[in-house]
Amino acid sequence: MIAEKTLVAITGAMASAHAMRQINPDVVAAYPITPQTPIMMNFAQFVADGLADTEVVTVESEHSAMSACVGAAAAGARVMTATAANGLALMHEIVYIAASTRLPMVMSIVNRALSGPINIHCDHSDTMAERDSGWIQIFCENAQEVYESTILAMKWAENEKVLLPVMVNQDGFIISHSVENVEILPDDVVKEFVGEHVPHEPLLDVEHPITYGPLDLYDYYFEHKRQQMEAMKEAEKEFPKIAAKLSAITGNEYDFIESYKLDDAEYVIVTLGSSAGTVKYVVDEMRETGKKVGLLKIRVFRPFPGKRIAEALNGKKAVAVLDRSASFGAEAPIYAEVKSALYTIKERPILQSYVYGLGGRDFTPDHAKTAFDRLMKGEFFEGEGYLGLRD
Amino acid sequence: MAFMLKDMVKKEWRLASGHRLCPGCPAPTLVKLALMAIDYDVVVANATGCLEVSTTIYPYSAWKVPWIHNAFENAAATISGVEAAYKALKKKGKINRDIKFIAFGGDGGTYDIGIQALSGAIERGHDFLYILYDNEGYMNTGNQRSGATPTGANTTTVPVGKKSLGKLRVKKNITEIIAGHGRVYVAQASISHWQDFMNKVKKGVEYEGPAFINALSPCVRFWRVRSDQAMEVAKLGVETNYWPLYEVVDGVYKINYKPRKPKPLEEFLKIQGRFSHLFKREGGKELIEESQMEVNRRWERLLKLEEATKQS
Known part of the structure; x- marks a missing residue:
């Protein structure tokens, strides 16, 4: 049954904070960094006002934030955190350990350019650097998706077949600091959806002592890594079931990818994050003049929905893949993976890579239109193109 | 509250034998004594190091208590997360028993790479006991110098050579650094004085809030002493005032x-x-003299601090 929702005007950061309040995790360990701060400030206020009874661990660094999250999750707690950019980079070592120790937790990432030079604005270089860390990665287009994805992420992470940590990405400032209308579910509905946390072999079960994080050498390490790979496959299988349960409450759809006017489209933009909203606007505009354009939005980047993307792009004439980060000396990450996914299909479209929006550079409707126009005119070139860059 | 051998032999070891630490290494003894001094259930966090790698080679574990190794520099942060989870779950009525939280780290993981995480965890006031087993170097990786390595020691990263007498800088005084945090139980102990060590463990565990014990734990391998000399050399550390208790x-x-x-x-x-x-x-002689003067300075300072903080 669709729950009765409350419409509020809030930022993406506040949407995260509300989701956290409703999930009411046992432990949140976090360190302040722009543009993540409003999530933690708002959540800390909820705790201070007695609206959540979480133990907030105000650590002295992001490295310790993730370390404390690992300790708390292994202990048996429901755990959440939030960070951005350099903070995520500082966590890097423990981000891997969290995933390979199979500790469920949810981390809000407010995407920000990774130095240097230092820059506080949006791009995806921070989260893309973690794409092989073993975390599930969800990208959000707007504050509504941030709210719902955070709730969904908790359920997904703690699924007994999955037991993996999840990153919920929102574009720094563009989503985190912009006020939008967001439909909030009733507290009890969220509480019921996420359910009681049932920890898997917790440290605090002192009657059944367990050793976490032993030395694992060449005789077993490989098998354990295989198990981790299998867990990600399980995550892919479990997601539609969890998504269906949330859909039944919210009435919204959740899939690995979102197709927008894609069925009959000949020219397509593939992107993720807030730029998808801009592309939708341009698609609508160009459709009015009869152009067969469409959008493929990637919502879940890990596990990568390669087959779904390949099916959706099969038979299209030309596709532009947009990356808000670069891979120096190689193809940009989303482009490289989309291209790889298309290898097995029969009617492969022509592909073009574009890098856009680094360090918070605006991505405007004109940029999306330029990308479509070039696809339609057959203007292709080697390597990546740039949108919104001065020559 | 003296610990008697006749009582101790009846207690179960919470670190089993069969681990793979070197013969004569006092680190496992230190762990066994520490856990024997604690009459509570415990959860242990362990920094990367000799103790960690030698006691938990998968699929074996010598630990009979819940134990977690996360990484090198974050034992204190990890145990702070475990302790926070305990507080949260106790508050919600999901746990009823009393559990104590212990972290073990070597000098590399504590004086150097882990000092920030330890400082943060103490400042935040988590209720845990951090036990540093100080063997004065990165012994697990082959005797590299650390902030705990004393003046004049020959290490593999500041080796003795034609133009080198080994480390010239003085050993960092981490006990004082931790004491500087305030609202913390801090102690210096030595494996040679085991009753004193166990008393301190008991006090540290009973103290409401963070506690820290810096225990001298010779590395027989890289201090270049016989494997039966760990206790003897540790005792000399105390008798020379090099390692005040x-x-x-x-x-x-x-x-x-x-x-x-x-x-x-x-x-x-x-x-x-x-x-x-x-x-x-x-x-060499001059370096020994300098080191003796440093020992004297630290001891005199300690006497003055004791006098200055005496409570009437």
Whole structure:
């Protein structure tokens, strides 16, 4: 049954904070960094006002934030955190350990350019650097998706077949600091959806002592890594079931990818994050003049929905893949993976890579239109193109 | 509250034998004594190091208590997360028993790479006991110098050579650094004085809030002593005032043992192969004298601090 929702005007950061309040995790360990701060400030206020009874661990660094999250999750707690950019980079070592120790937790990432030079604005270089860390990665287009994805992420992470940590990405400032209308579910509905946390072999079960994080050498390490790979496959299988349960409450759809006017489209933009909203606007505009354009939005980047993307792009004439980060000396990450996914299909479209929006550079409707126009005119070139860059 | 051997033999070891630490290494003894001194259920966090790698080679574990290793620099942060989880779950009525939280780290993981995480965890006031087993170098990786390595020691990263007498800088005084946090139980102990060590563990665990014990734990391999000499050399550390046994509780100093006639530092140095060059090479004598002066300075300072913080 669709729950009765409350419409509020809030930022993406506040949407995260509300989701956290409703999930009411046992432990949140976090360190302040722009543009993540409003999530933690708002959540800390909820705790201070007695609206959540979480133990907030105000650590002295992001490295310790993730370390404390690992300790708390292994202990048996429901755990959440939030960070951005350099903070995520500082966590890097423990981000891997969290995933390979199979500790469920949810981390809000407010995407920000990774130095240097230092820059506080949006791009995806921070989260893309973690794409092989073993975390599930969800990208959000707007504050509504941030709210719902955070709730969904908790359920997904703690699924007994999955037991993996999840990153919920929102574009720094563009989503985190912009006020939008967001439909909030009733507290009890969220509480019921996420359910009681049932920890898997917790440290605090002192009657059944367990050793976490032993030395694992060449005789077993490989098998354990295989198990981790299998867990990600399980995550892919479990997601539609969890998504269906949330859909039944919210009435919204959740899939690995979102197709927008894609069925009959000949020219397509593939992107993720807030730029998808801009592309939708341009698609609508160009459709009015009869152009067969469409959008493929990637919502879940890990596990990568390669087959779904390949099916959706099969038979299209030309596709532009947009990356808000670069891979120096190689193809940009989303482009490289989309291209790889298309290898097995029969009617492969022509592909073009574009890098856009680094360090918070605006991505405007004109940029999306330029990308479509070039696809339609057959203007292709080697390597990546740039949108919104001065020559 | 003295610990009696006749009672201790009846207690179960919470670290099993069969681990793979070197013969003569006092680290496992330190762990066994510490856990014997605690009459509670415990959860242990362990920094990367000798103790960690040698006790948990998958699929084996020597630990009979819940145990977690996360990484090198974050044992304190990890245990703070475990403790926060405990508080949260206790508050929600999901846990009823009393559990104590212990972290073990070597000097590399504590003086150097882990000092920030430890400082943060103490400042935040988590209720845990951090036990540092100080063997004065990165012994797990082959005797590289650390902030805990004393003056004149021969290490593989500041080796003795034609133009080198080994490490020239003084050992960092981490006990004082931790005491500087305030509202913390701090103690310095030595494996040679096991009753004193166990008393401190008990006090540290009972203290409401963070507690820290810095325990001298010789590395027989890289201090270049015989494998039956760990206790002897640790005892010399105490008898020479190189390693004073003392406590700082909420800023109040108490020296637990004052040698009636402290032995010269030379006696501590000369039985260790890592200092042998100091007794043969030009400049060695001067370095020993400098080290003796540093020992004297630290001891005098400690006496003054004890006097200055004496409570009437």
